[in-house]
Amino acid sequence: MNKANLIGSIAVGSGVTQEVAAKMLASFEDAVTKAIINGERVSLRNFGTFVVREHCARRRRHPATGELMDSKAFCTVRFVPSAELMFRLN
Numbered sequence: 001m002n003k004a005n006l007i008g009s010i011a012v013g014s015g016v017t018q019e020v021a022a023k024m025l026a027s028f029e030d031a032v033t034k035a036i037i038n039g040e041r042v043s044l045r046n047f048g049t050f051v052v053r054e055h056c057a058r059r060r061r062h063p064a065t066g067e068l069m070d071s072k073a074f075c076t077v078r079f080v081p082s083a084e085l086m087f088r089l090n
Contacts, residue, residue, distance in 0.1 A: 036077055046084040053078050 001009075003025070011021035032050060035042050042050040057073040081089075 044082075046082055048079055048081040048085055051078050051080060052076075 007021045011018045032042050053076050059068050060071050
């Protein structure tokens with residue numbers, strides 16, 4: 001499912017136009033993005049949780065040359081599905 005399909009599904013499910021559904025989805029994306037940037041967890045009951053995961057700086061080996069190099073610390077976003085969602089998948 002792509003974004004256009006998701007907007008169509010939201011529109012049909014909530015009985016609004018696709019323009020309103022697109023604004024609803026954009027608002028949701030903005031709220032989640034702002035929370036993640038602030039380092040907050042976003043938990044959606046019976047769906048899952050978006051968690052910010054921090055990775056420490058460390059020394060890594062370059063795969064082609066074999067030389068050691070330093071990598072910077074970085075953050076990633078991880079989605080952890082809820083038990084309810086996992087139960088529905090199986």
